[in-house]
Amino acid sequence: MPQGPLLFSPYDIRGVRLKNRVVISPMCQYSAVDGMAGDWHFAHLARFALGGAGLVFAEATAVECNGRITHGDLGIWSDAHVEPLKRIATFLKAHGAVPAIQLAHAGRKASMQRPWHGNGPLDDTDRARGEDVWPVIAPSAIPMDAGWLMPQALTLDEIGRLRASWKAATQRSIDAGFEVLEVHGAHGYLLHEFLSPLSNQRTDRYGGSFDNRIRLALEIVSDVRSVWPADKPLFFRVSSVDGVDGGWTVEDSIALARQLGPLGVDVMDCSSGGLLGSATAARVKRYPGFQVPYAAAIRRESGLPTMTVGLILEPQQAEDILRQGEADLIAIGREALRNPHWTLHAEEALGVDNEYASWPVQTGWWLDKRKKSLAPRLEAHR
Numbered sequence: 001m002p003q004g005p006l007l008f009s010p011y012d013i014r015g016v017r018l019k020n021r022v023v024i025s026p027m028c029q030y031s032a033v034d035g036m037a038g039d040w041h042f043a044h045l046a047r048f049a050l051g052g053a054g055l056v057f058a059e060a061t062a063v064e065c066n067g068r069i070t071h072g073d074l075g076i077w078s079d080a081h082v083e084p085l086k087r088i089a090t091f092l093k094a095h096g097a098v099p100a101i102q103l104a105h106a107g108r109k110a111s112m113q114r115p116w117h118g119n120g121p122l123d124d125t126d127r128a129r130g131e132d133v134w135p136v137i138a139p140s141a142i143p144m145d146a147g148w149l150m151p152q153a154l155t156l157d158e159i160g161r162l163r164a165s166w167k168a169a170t171q172r173s174i175d176a177g178f179e180v181l182e183v184h185g186a187h188g189y190l191l192h193e194f195l196s197p198l199s200n201q202r203t204d205r206y207g208g209s210f211d212n213r214i215r216l217a218l219e220i221v222s223d224v225r226s227v228w229p230a231d232k233p234l235f236f237r238v239s240s241v242d243g244v245d246g247g248w249t250v251e252d253s254i255a256l257a258r259q260l261g262p263l264g265v266d267v268m269d270c271s272s273g274g275l276l277g278s279a280t281a282a283r284v285k286r287y288p289g290f291q292v293p294y295a296a297a298i299r300r301e302s303g304l305p306t307m308t309v310g311l312i313l314e315p316q317q318a319e320d321i322l323r324q325g326e327a328d329l330i331a332i333g334r335e336a337l338r339n340p341h342w343t344l345h346a347e348e349a350l351g352v353d354n355e356y357a358s359w360p361v362q363t364g365w366w367l368d369k370r371k372k373s374l375a376p377r378l379e380a381h382r
């Protein structure tokens with residue numbers, strides 16, 4: 001075990017080295033036009049690379065136009081989406097962060113309002129803004145809740161086309177320069193809807209038994225892996241539990257992880273919930289590190305490395321999780337929105353003294369000089 005904090009020791013996966021174990025979790029900005037990344041996305045993600053994170057995830061990026069959660073989601077369903085994403089990936093890399101993309105399809109949770117417009121299904125107020133409803137798809141014709149859009153159950157032909165969209169999106173992710181790719185299988189979006197018996201009531205080979213319900217996730221992972229380079233890591237985000245009676249359980253997540261490993265998944269990203277209600281609706285009781293036990297169980301029982309996420313707020317908390325072998329990577333979401341320099345501050349908090357060498361030279365040079373010149377003066381004041 002390294003001498004210094006584990007959080008700041010490098011982590012190697014396949015041919016990619018992360019300079020530390022801090023990951024910025026994917027966070028939708030609901031600010032794209034026609035799926036295109038713009039200046040907001042650039043600035044939003046750039047600040048996390050400047051803030052020292054080892055791995056920076058762009059938000060859920062839709063593999064098909066109808067797979068966006070809202071009109072403002074990022075997409076990668078056409079070649080035109082590649083260039084602005086490439087600008088972001090290039091910048092992240094130039095500043096020491098590994099750029100990551102999360103590919104997603106929202107399934108029956110597509111066609112939603114942006115959170116600040118209500119977080120519900122699109123309605124007349126959105127239509128007045130020019131944001132019309134579009135038809136949504138799912139494993140079965142079961143809406144998420146009363147008052148939500150009735151999805152169309154995918155036909156086998158449509159499943160074939162969907163798989164092709166994931167492959168094309170993977171190729172575009174390579175073209176954009178991303179080095180880690182995550183398949184979004186969580187939060188009640190399309191792949192999770194196939195996994196959970198509550199949303200998947202199909203009677204064909206994609207529904208019913210556990211093996212049938214996980215079939216599409218396995219197929220998509222295999223498809224993505226067949227395109228994604230062998231020296232680049234592949235992550236899978238799972239809702240470790242539905243948190244609803246009769247739903248997906250942590251034992252299911254462990255069994256899924258055991259099958260994803262041999263297909264080339266390197267890290268299980270262990271989130272939870274989201275099957276019913278918006279992704280922010282809490283079905284699982286929340287407290288600092290509330291999802292760590294899932295990452296720990298999945299890691300222990302499947303042998304796959306895990307990433308944990310959810311109310312990880314303090315550097316020492318992150319370090320303890322790693323030291324206790326509960327996860328391999330620490331993902332930070334909202335706390336990084338509050339403080340994009342969370343990683344650099346964590347380094348200081350954990351006593352790593354590298355004379356601000358992890359900071360961009362444009363700032364680190366000054367801070368180091370200030371520290372050194374202040375030290376004797378502070379001493380004199382004692």
Ligand SMILES: Cc1cc2nc3c(=O)[nH]c(=O)nc-3n(C[C@H](O)[C@H](O)[C@H](O)COP(=O)(O)O)c2cc1C
Nearest residue numbers: 025026027028059060309310311312332333334335
């Ligand atoms: C603004 C926002 C957008 C999010 N968008 C995504 C997303 O695109 N994909 C995803 O898997 N999770 C998304 N999440 C969930 C986060 O990745 C993370 O799992 C969650 O916020 C819990 O971590 P935290 O307590 O550190 O924020 C989002 C969360 C927030 C706050």
